[in-house]
Amino acid sequence: xxxxxxMPQVVVERSMRNVAVDxxxxxxxxxxxxxxxxxxxxxxxxxAMPHVINATSWIVLLNGNELRWIEQDxxxxxxxxxxxxxxxxxxxxxxxxxxxxxxxxxxxxxYDVTFDLGVPALADVLHPLGEIAIRSNCRQMLEELERQxxxxxxxxx
Numbered sequence: 001x002x003x004x005x006x007m008p009q010v011v012v013e014r015s016m017r018n019v020a021v022d023x024x025x026x027x028x029x030x031x032x033x034x035x036x037x038x039x040x041x042x043x044x045x046x047x048a049m050p051h052v053i054n055a056t057s058w059i060v061l062l063n064g065n066e067l068r069w070i071e072q073d074x075x076x077x078x079x080x081x082x083x084x085x086x087x088x089x090x091x092x093x094x095x096x097x098x099x100x101x102x103x104x105x106x107x108x109x110x111y112d113v114t115f116d117l118g119v120p121a122l123a124d125v126l127h128p129l130g131e132i133a134i135r136s137n138c139r140q141m142l143e144e145l146e147r148q149x150x151x152x153x154x155x156x157x
Contacts, residue, residue, distance in 0.1 A: 092118030
């Protein structure tokens with residue numbers, strides 16, 4: 001009997017008070033700025049991929065290990081939502097979304113990530129560790145987005 005493994009999903013939300021939703025969105029969609037204020041993001045660079053409009057190359061630290069991938073990023077500015085999907089890289093699967101909205105007078109920012117580390121024989125051990133690390137990274141990203149949103153806007157925003 002073959003048991004199909006369900007890919008882990010990590011959802012992290014953060015309510016932000018006294019910040020503008022458009023400011024949070026503006027900062028969140030500038031992926032190439034992430035290394036300037038997010039410790040676990042080593043680099044994010046735009047890259048050219050055939051038939052892909054928005055592709056970025058990422059190097060990220062996960063539990064002290066460097067992971068690399070190229071993802072397709074799609075932006076829905078009207079709904080302040082972006083989706084991402086790994087095209088190639090170290091993980092078997094990396095996909096998800098980020099969105100922000102006003103809920104009860106506060107900005108609610110939300111990451112939703114599905115992943116597969118690509119080692120089926122060790123999935124029972126590695127996926128829970130991956131979930132912990134990704135949850136921690138997403139929390140830190142949301143904290144930094146909120147902190148950046150409180151800073152004085154730059155002239156190019």
